[in-house]
Amino acid sequence: MRTIAVMTSGGDAPGMNPCVRAVVRTALAAGLKVMGIRRAFEGLLAGDFVDLGPRDVGGIIQKGGTILMTGRFPEFREPRYQRLGLRKLNEAGIEGLVVIGGEGSMHGARALSEMGFPAIGIPASIDNDIYGTQMALGVDTALNTIIEAIDKLRDTASSHQRAFVIETMGRGSGYLALIAGIIGGAELVLIPEQEVPAEDVAAAVSDAYVRGKTHAIIVVAEGAALHGQALIEQLDAMNTGFQFRLTILGHVQRGGRPTAFDRLLAARFGVAAVERLQAGEHGVMVGLNGREIGFTPLAEVCEQRRRTNLEYYRMARMLAK
Ligand code: F6P
Secondary structure (H helix, E strand, O other): OOEEEEEEEOOOOOOHHHHHHHHHHHHHHOOOEEEEEOOHHHHHHHOOEEEOOHHHHOOOOOOOOOOOOOOOOHHHHOHHHHHHHHHHHHHOOOOEEEEEEOHHHHHHHHHHHHOOOOEEEEEEOOOOOOOOOOOOEOHHHHHHHHHHHHHHHHHHHHHHOEEEEEEEOOOOOOHHHHHHHHHHOOOEEEEOOEOOOHHHHHHHHHHHHHOOOOOEEEEEEOOOOOOHHHHHHHHHOOOOOOEEEEEEOHHHHHOOOOOHHHHHHHHHHHHHHHHHHHOOOOOEEEEEEOOEEEEEEHHHHHHOOOOOOOHHHHHHHHHOO
C-alpha cells in the first residue's frame, strides 16, 4: 500500500479535525502518501481530492468542524454510486480509505470494503448511537457544551422561579439528553427510548416546586415523543407552580473546540485505523471498548444499533429528588 485517503462524513462532530491530523501524520510516518477526500461520499464521486502533507493538518487540533468538509449522501447505498466511487479511488491511485463519520458513513465504508477495497471506519457522531464503540468522537465535547448551557439556564431559572425545558440533539437516541440530565442535575429527562405522559412530567415539576426547589430543569432529546413548543403548552396548562420556558440548543452542540477527551480519542482512533490498514486488515470500525481500542466488523456495526443504557434513566430520576 502506497497511498491512502481520509474523509469525514455525515454530521460533523468535534474531534474530526484532530482525527484527520492523526490519520495523516501516522500515514506519513509510515512512508505513505495521503489524500483528503473533501465533502465525503459526494466529493468522492466528483473526484474532489487534495494532497495532504504534514503542514496541511497543522493548527487544526483545537478546531471544531472539519477542514475536509462533510455531507450526507444516502444515495451511496446504490450500487451504481458505489462502483463509481471505486473507480474514482482507483483512478487517483488510492489503495486504502479511512472514513470518519456516523452510522450512515459506516454503510459507505462497508460497501467499499465488501467490493474488495480496503476501507476502515472511525466513529464520529455526537449522538453516540454507533454500535461497536462506547464513545464516538464529539460526544464528550457536545456534553460539555450542553452542561455549560444548563448551568447558565439554571441561573436565570432560579432567579425567576421558572422551569426550563432544554432540548438536545438526538433524533433517534436519548444518550446525550440522558447523560446531560444526570450531570446537569435535571428533574426529568425525556428520551425517544422511554415514553413519559405529559401528566408525569407535570407531576415531577410540581413535586420539585413542593419540595422547595427554586427551579426545575427538564432535558428533552429532540426525538422524544413529547418535545418542543407543544410540550411547553401542555405543561403550562397543568399548573405546576412554575412558569415554563423552552431553549432548543440545536447545532450549537455540534461545534466548538474538542475537549481533551475527544482529542485523545481522535489520536488513538486515527493511529489505530492507519496501523490496521497497513497491516492489511479492513472492513472493521475502530472503537473504544472499556479503556482499550477494539475493532468491530463493519457488517456488525451496520446491522446493530447501540442501545442507550436505561440504567442511566433510573439514576437520573433517583438523583433528582
Ligand atoms: O449529528 C447527529 C445529529 O446531530 C442528530 O442528532 C440530528 O438530528 C441531526 O444530526 C441533525 O443534523 P442536520 O441538521 O445536519 O441534518
